[in-house]
Amino acid sequence: MEKEHNTHLIPYGTYVLVWISLVSLTVLTVTMAGVDFGRIALFLALLIAAVKSTLVINYFMHIKFDDAIFRVFLFVALATLASIFILTSTDIFFR
């Protein structure tokens, strides 16, 4: 039905760059854990994690180069997760 899988080749250099970025961001997360950022500490940690997962999803999981339908699938999963967080917060933050 839909067209066959894309066979996009990513150069090794890109993989190495992504890997270095991931390691650097991990070092940043660990370093930041030692600094008192107060209430925004969690938000910052989650932000770095989000950037890291975006890199993994796009490059290691090839979503960047795949059919649009896979991005739709991913969006559905992430939107569901976001909705679950938001709805749970109506309990957690209003108790």
Added chain:
Amino acid sequence: MGSATLIEKAENYLEYKAHKGIFAWLLSTDHKRIGLLYLIAMISFLWVGITLGFIMKLEMLTPDKTIVDAQTYNALFTLHGVIMIFLFIIPGIPAIFGNFFLPIQIGARDVAFPRLNLFSWYLYITGGLFAIASLFLQGGPIDTGWTFYVPYSIRTTTNVILPLLGAFILGFSSILTGLNFITTVHRLRAPGMTFFRLPLFVWALYATAWIQVVATPVVGITILLVVIERVLHIGIFDPALGGDPLLFQHLFWIYSHPAVYIMILPAMGVVSEIIPTFARRTIFGYKVIAFSSLAIALIGYFVWAHHMFTSGMSDTARMVFSLLTFLVAVPSGVKVFNWVATLYKGSIELRAPLIYVMMFIFLFSIGGLTGLVLGSLATDIHVTDTYFVVAHFHYVMFGGTAIILFAALHYWFPKMFGKMYNEKLAIAATPFIFVGFNLLYFTMFILGYLGMPRRYWSYLPEYQTLHIISTVGSWVLILGLIIMFANLIYALFKGKPAEANPWGGVTLEWTIPSPPPHENFDKIPNVTNGPYDFSHINETKDGKS
């Protein structure tokens, strides 16, 4: 629908054997054989669940001990719940009829990942064995209720970890089946089979598969957290260790409420198949029914906390979730009205599958409407954790899903086994099931309204009359089920051969022989029109008369 070729002489899937003896079943990757493997396993678990329910109802004949003690009763209602929910009704229709008919209805030879499909069945059996093994090991059967609520599930000395791991493994089976179905629908549709030419059963399975894939991992993680909490005492859920027991309830229901739609959506899909066939007309509002399946799947994610209205959640959350709960009634109502509109002025043929469907519409409507009582914050406080909830749940799940599983069994039996059952006996069983069901469960609505708490082993003497009526109802219901299954089992061995299309159906499964050939189609059909076009059949019928 389309131009599938009849291949009367091709070897049917029951005769085709890739392996010898029992391995022809245990190693088969044929979606139809795997569907039958699930059928056998699930009907077996169903009867175990029925037996446990029968003993529970017998115990309720008198206010104090009748046949079992209180601790055994706790184990009985837990196991009845675990077996019926996790081993029968969640996997039920998709695993049996989805496996068997989804590929055929879209014009494919098998599912996208046949080996993964067989692996899912093995996971299902392994999960079931874990749950059953817990009965016989030291510590005794689990007594937490099927919801495994903390902190009790962390503190009880009964066998909790084994059935929890069983549910975890069953979750993987469910995820893999869902993944297989989504891929199959996207990749293996026959030429011309666009999304809006898909039978509504396929639409329902597709929506269900998404819930299986997206929601099930949540319960998997939750189960592991309970195991970790029990073993390592970390303090995730246990308030004594600084944990939050409501967090467990949130996580549990984030899966388990969408799971209710895993149970009911495929049943709704079956209804959308049976009604056009026996009303001899196209379904009313095809696209709206298709989209209502997606809408139910979507909204079903956002209503989980209506199970927690009295558990100490914030008032804001209670109001938000109550509002969202009412929204689910809209797509559900759309379906019911469209089914009734399809029957209106149809050329109705009252055969056994349609009688089960009509029973479903009646019972499911009662289940749905009493859900509104539970969804309203004020009335929920009066009836929550009473027999009212038990009645509501059984009207929706038994009156909804299980009754439609029986309808599907009758509707597709000739296709699956190539044999016809005794129609009169099939119809004769239905009044027993209907009357028994209502005696058994409607009395529970009244008992709950009067204040009878659920899961109690003893009760006040003034409730006894209604309990007796309910118990007698369980006997009538079981009698009906025995007649129904005996008729089908007899037909398996002695039934007359079935035609390719005994009901005059128009979806693709009716264009191939009964039972279907090993790879379904000699030549993949080219689909040229929608799934419920009866114009050709009606013209032929008029021509004859």
